[in-house]
Amino acid sequence: MADAEGLIYxxxxxxxxxxxxxxxxxxxxxxKTLSWGIDFSLWPVHLMTSCCGAEFxxxxxxxxxxxxxxxxxxxxxxxxxxxxxxxxxTIKMARVVKRVYEQMPNPKWVIAMGAxxxxxxxxxxxxxxxxxxxxxxxxxxxxxCPPRPxxxxxAVLLIQEKIKREKDALLGVKNEH
Amino acid sequence: xNIKDELSKISTNLVIDEKRANYKIIIDExxxxxxxxxxxxxxxxxxxxSVTGVDYPDKIEVIWHVSSYSSxxxxxxxxxxxxxxxxxxxxxxxxAQGNINVNRPPVTVPSLxxxxxxxxxxxxxxxxxxxxxxxxHPDLRYLMLPEDFYGTWPLRKDFTYQKPKVFIE
Amino acid sequence: MSEKVYNIDDLQNINVEGEKYIILQIGPSxxxxxxxxxxxxxxxxxxxxxxxxxxxxxxxSEWLSERRxxxxxxxIVERIMLPDTVHANLAYVLTVEKLLGIEPPPRxxxxxxxxxxxxxxxxxxxxxxxxxxFLGSSTVYMWAFGDREPFIDLMEMLxxxxxxxxxxxxxxxxxxxxxxxxxxxETVLQYMERRLKDYEDIWVKNPVVQARTINVGTLxxxxxxxxxxxxPNLRASGVYYDTRKHHPYAAYSNxxxxxxxxxNGDSYDRLLIRVEEIKQSIKLIRQIxxxxxxxxxxxxxxxxxxxxxxxxxxxxxxxxxxPAFMIHMxxxxxxxxAKVEAGRGxxxxxxxxxxxxxPYRFRWVTPSFRNLPYFTHVTVGHRLADLPTIYGSIDxxxxxxxx
Numbered sequence: 001m002a003d004a005e006g007l008i009y010x011x012x013x014x015x016x017x018x019x020x021x022x023x024x025x026x027x028x029x030x031x032k033t034l035s036w037g038i039d040f041s042l043w044p045v046h047l048m049t050s051c052c053g054a055e056f057x058x059x060x061x062x063x064x065x066x067x068x069x070x071x072x073x074x075x076x077x078x079x080x081x082x083x084x085x086x087x088x089x090t091i092k093m094a095r096v097v098k099r100v101y102e103q104m105p106n107p108k109w110v111i112a113m114g115a116x117x118x119x120x121x122x123x124x125x126x127x128x129x130x131x132x133x134x135x136x137x138x139x140x141x142x143x144x145c146p147p148r149p150x151x152x153x154x155a156v157l158l159i160q161e162k163i164k165r166e167k168d169a170l171l172g173v174k175n176e177h
Numbered sequence: 178x179n180i181k182d183e184l185s186k187i188s189t190n191l192v193i194d195e196k197r198a199n200y201k202i203i204i205d206e207x208x209x210x211x212x213x214x215x216x217x218x219x220x221x222x223x224x225x226x227s228v229t230g231v232d233y234p235d236k237i238e239v240i241w242h243v244s245s246y247s248s249x250x251x252x253x254x255x256x257x258x259x260x261x262x263x264x265x266x267x268x269x270x271x272x273a274q275g276n277i278n279v280n281r282p283p284v285t286v287p288s289l290x291x292x293x294x295x296x297x298x299x300x301x302x303x304x305x306x307x308x309x310x311x312x313x314h315p316d317l318r319y320l321m322l323p324e325d326f327y328g329t330w331p332l333r334k335d336f337t338y339q340k341p342k343v344f345i346e
Numbered sequence: 347m348s349e350k351v352y353n354i355d356d357l358q359n360i361n362v363e364g365e366k367y368i369i370l371q372i373g374p375s376x377x378x379x380x381x382x383x384x385x386x387x388x389x390x391x392x393x394x395x396x397x398x399x400x401x402x403x404x405x406x407s408e409w410l411s412e413r414r415x416x417x418x419x420x421x422i423v424e425r426i427m428l429p430d431t432v433h434a435n436l437a438y439v440l441t442v443e444k445l446l447g448i449e450p451p452p453r454x455x456x457x458x459x460x461x462x463x464x465x466x467x468x469x470x471x472x473x474x475x476x477x478x479x480f481l482g483s484s485t486v487y488m489w490a491f492g493d494r495e496p497f498i499d500l501m502e503m504l505x506x507x508x509x510x511x512x513x514x515x516x517x518x519x520x521x522x523x524x525x526x527x528x529x530x531x532e533t534v535l536q537y538m539e540r541r542l543k544d545y546e547d548i549w550v551k552n553p554v555v556q557a558r559t560i561n562v563g564t565l566x567x568x569x570x571x572x573x574x575x576x577x578p579n580l581r582a583s584g585v586y587y588d589t590r591k592h593h594p595y596a597a598y599s600n601x602x603x604x605x606x607x608x609x610n611g612d613s614y615d616r617l618l619i620r621v622e623e624i625k626q627s628i629k630l631i632r633q634i635x636x637x638x639x640x641x642x643x644x645x646x647x648x649x650x651x652x653x654x655x656x657x658x659x660x661x662x663x664x665x666x667x668x669p670a671f672m673i674h675m676x677x678x679x680x681x682x683x684a685k686v687e688a689g690r691g692x693x694x695x696x697x698x699x700x701x702x703x704x705p706y707r708f709r710w711v712t713p714s715f716r717n718l719p720y721f722t723h724v725t726v727g728h729r730l731a732d733l734p735t736i737y738g739s740i741d742x743x744x745x746x747x748x749x
Contacts, residue, residue, distance in 0.1 A: 227694055229696065299711070
């Protein structure tokens with residue numbers, strides 16, 4: 001039967017694809033190329049959750065120019081792989097941030113920028129705020145209130161090191177969070 | 178035009194701080210509010226700067242700060258219209274688990290949006306923060322707070338909050 | 347653009363039910379500065395109704411400030427208005443000074459005006475840059491944010507911090523003018539004057555910009571008054587009102603400056619007025635640096651509270667350290683209000699004290715919050731493509747509006 005044959009045929013293709021992926025995963029050259037490619041195209045989604053966004057904007061502007069590290073802010077989450085939580089998130093905003101994070105394709109990283117995103121900062125006892133690590137897997141923290149643009153650059157470098165270090169996990173990575 | 182005389186014609190309850198050019202009209206009867214507001218508007222006070230409440234143990238003071246853009250003489254003057262309403266007793270209810278829920282009923286004052294449309298967002302803010310229902314406001318909804326805070330009135334002094342354990346599924 | 351003029355009272359009566367209208371949710375994640383959501387009802391691509399949904403950055407500053415010591419509210423109000431920190435700081439301190447009955451010395455007044463004007467330029471450049479992003483011109487964003495940096499350097503030189511300066515304290519300011527500040531400021535001002543010509547050539551007089559902004563988002567004078575909008579947006583509609591003139595604070599009553607106003611009140615005028623105000627601020631900074639009187643930078647009431655080490659520090663380094671008075675400050679019972687002209691408009695403070703460690707009622711209204719009627723009123727009748735232009739032109743900063 002044609003249908004049954006088709007199913008068997010597709011099943012085989014699935015197996016082949018899995019084997020190919022395993023082969024590629026083990027190849028050192030592919031891993032290196034991939035991590036090199038990704039760490040200089042960290043595109044953050046433009047998600048100014050709070051006031052640290054002013055320093056984020058200064059970091060993307062000519063004086064500090066984080067674009068030389070491949071840091072190019074984008075409007076839509078579908079083209080991005082880095083989420084910078086810029087300062088305090090309120091409960092209302094945290095739901096949006098979570099949703100934006102879910103819309104981003106894998107692999108993806110998160111920077112918690114500013115004291116508020118780290119541990120509440122000056123708004124620590126407010127009824128309406130929430131720290132980033134309670135709803136997102138954070139890869140790098142930037143202390144400061146607000147952090148200077150250089151501090152954000154440092155966090156980008158930390159993420160690049162992390163990508164190089166964890167290059168084994170780049171292919172076939174699953175969203176565990 | 179002597180602003181002091183004009184204002185004392187409108188209301189006898191006038192508190193003046195001449196050093197800071199602050200004037201405050203205290204309204205004792207809610208029914209007078211809109212009439213007084215209309216006469217103040219006719220003087221030249223044409224926009225609302227802020228609408229807010231001050232919470233006391235047994236009452237809430239609602240304050241409209243108004244100012245003027247059109248009249249050259251009034252530009253430097255801050256005028257506050259203040260009205261105090263009594264708070265109803267909070268209702269305590271015990272639910273099935275034995276928790277005591279304190280329900281703090283809102284208070285009602287007349288809305289001044291029909292006089293000064295510029296107060297439309299400020300009155301919505303005062304509503305969600307203090308539980309002041311502005312009677313006659315065309316669009317009285319929550320403005321800033323998410324649905325978690327419905328009925329809690331955060332800026333009242335007896336507001337207590339518990340951060341929910343799960344913020345986001 | 348349709349000719350029908352809606353007013354805010356009509357807006358409530360528009361029946362937006364039924365299948366005729368498309369509902370579009372814009373935001374909360376959008377390329378603007380900060381987040382808000384606009385729920386837009388569209389008839390074809392004509393905007394019928396806009397409902398702004400704000401509060402994504404509502405950080406409860408009023409609630410927090412009522413639970414802190416008086417001086418600790420300064421960092422909170424600064425963080426709410428990040429591009430405009432000095433004005434928030436100044437407005438709060440003016441209110442507290444009215445309660446305390448302290449008058450700062452003339453030199454401190456001039457220094458306050460100086461740092462406020464530097465901040466106004468950075469705030470306007472921020473607004474122009476974000477407007478560029480909204481019109482799709484990243485060149486202007488890059489230029490404006492790049493040119494903001496020299497002024498931020500000036501602030502850093504004077505106050506020790508890039509943006510969140512906490513420079514103004516009750517009774518005066520924290521640092522005196524550093525050596526070489528005047529020369530450095532003159533260099534930066536000359537640079538900015540040169541750059542403003544470039545801005546005019548490539549951005550303000552650009553036919554594309556003019557085509558997209560002229561007669562877009564017009565707010566007439568009487569409507570601007572009725573809706574209570576503030577700041578450069580109000581003056582773009584032709585209303586002569588500036589808190590610096592009508593409620594003089596700091597050194598503005600001694601300074602000579604003009605308040606530019608425009609006629610039409612469209613998006614282009616709102617752009618032009620920011621450029622004009624930058625020119626006025628440059629003039630003001632020159633004037634302040636020329637006229638600044640010698641003397642103390644802190645009021646005697648505060649100076650007497652300093653301990654001997656602090657006094658020595660003040661004499662040698664011209665730096666005011668915090669006396670213990672600041673944290674134990676208990677202004678006498680009463681209420682005070684103050685207004686300050688910030689970059690985006692007028693900040694209003696109303697504080698009620700009961701003579702306690704904390705403010706009893708801490709109320710402030712920020713300019714962006716008062717510019718909200720632009721969304722409900724001005725956008726109606728325009729095409730959807732004009733919405734970013736209007737949003738960008740009013741220089742709306744959501745963290746500031748939500749407080």
